[in-house]
Amino acid sequence: MKNLIQNPTLIANKMEVPHIRFDGNSPTLDDVMVDGKPEEWNHLQMDAHGLFLNGLWQALNQKIIDKTDINKKRQEVIQLFPTFFEKANFWKLEDAGAWEEINRRNSSSIAIVTCALGLWLKENSLTKTLKLNRTQLSDLIAKGLATVRRQIALGGESPDYDLYKDASLFRRADAALFNLVLPTPLPGLSEQDLRHTLAIIETLKRPAGILRYQNDSYQGGNYWIENPIKAPKKLVEKRTTEPNVNNEKKPSETGDASGLKAFLGRLEQLPPGTEAQWFFDSKLALIRLELRKLAILRKDQRQADQDLSMASLHIKRALGQMTGHKGNRPLITADGKPVKDWLLPESINTVLMDGKMYLLPSPIAPLNWAKASMSLALNQMMEALNGMDQSSMLTK
Secondary structure (H helix, E strand, O other), X not given: OHHHHHOHHHHHOOOOOOOOOOOOOOOOOOOOEEXXXXXXXXXXXXXXXXXXXXXXXXXXXXXXXXXXXXXXXXXXXXXXXXXXXXXXXXXXXXXXXXXXXXXXXXXXXXHHHHHHHHHHHHOHHHHHHHOOOHHHHHHHHHHHHHHHHHHHHHOOOEOOOOOOOOOOOOEOOOHHHHHHOOOOOOOOOOHHXXXXXXXXXXXXXXOOEEOOOOOOOOOOOOOOOOOHHHOOOOHHHHOOOOOOOOOOOOOOOOOOEOOHHHHHHHHOOOOOOOOOEEOOHHHHHHHHHHHHHHHHHOOOHXXXXXXXXXXXXXXXXXXXXXXXXXXXXXXEOOOOOEOOOOOOOOEEXXXXXXXXXXXXEOOOOOOHHHHHHHHHHHHHHXXXXXXXXXXXXXXX
16 A cells, blocks of 8 residues: 555555455465565455455444554554545546446446445544544545435436446446445435435346346356367266365366456357346345434335335345255255255356256355355345334324
8 A cells, every 4th residue: 555655656556555365374464476586366355355344443443343452553544544545536437346347437336345434434533543634535525425426317227328338337226335324325416316326236136146247258158168179968867976066176266357358258148138146135125224214214104114025025036046945956056066954055046958058056155155144145135024013103
């Protein structure tokens, strides 16, 4: 961050910005190494920094950690963030975003940074302790909020591009827009703005889950089959008696798709209408429960009841993604291997065989992200149900 603050042109080099991907087995958080060199990866992911600051603030606010835990060295790091964001021009910066793909000006990335800055601005005592510049924070928040409002009004995630000249950058509906509401709603957006955002995300709802975005080629049809062109006639031939190991090397492991050539090359392999359907129903349930709180504040019980009903629907859809078998027939994943019952997969994938389409869980099962999201949704639904009597009294 210090290097970039001193020389902002470094933002153009994805390996010169703060790294967000490391070797989990390294005690010093070294880079993932490939052929003896740091793996080339698009580390330009501003949403990751925003999420960190958001989580840190919430941990302090909920007293999960104490202010005394923010020692001098940690203070020095936190103090760098506002100037880092400023020098990077985060409110108009094109970054890899939530899906680590081709750089675009993502509403989701700008929103979560703006939200984090807003949280730190309102924590007066800690802001004073850290000697954060409140004028600087306010200015950055205003710039971020202006961009998000403009792009949401234009249609969503990265709509401020020429649809014909920059088709790979232009995007409206994108599930990453949940960053505008989760983990906390972006201050400065109205309930109408947030409901408009929800309406955009809901266009991505499909029978078995939620798309990340239309024409998403990651885990698209037959993605997990080693050679889709010469795929076996019956998927059962791909089964194995070995358990589905989470970190097993797959024939089409996720790679860096941040370059235009790689991004478009992967897209060419996508059979139409076979995008992965992700676990995001639990996130939509959380969004509905968050908006329900705003409806209750307005004493709009009808809207609050509708939000609760829709949250319940999304939770049931999310539960429907859990693995399980029927009779003596074990369920298999999209790579043809058996999977244990009661697991939450990353997504539901499409497999094309003999002219037929099958919806099967991703081999990435279980996924901690999906489990955490489901746990949050269930807990918040229980809180909403337990407080229904109180919310009903508001209308009397």
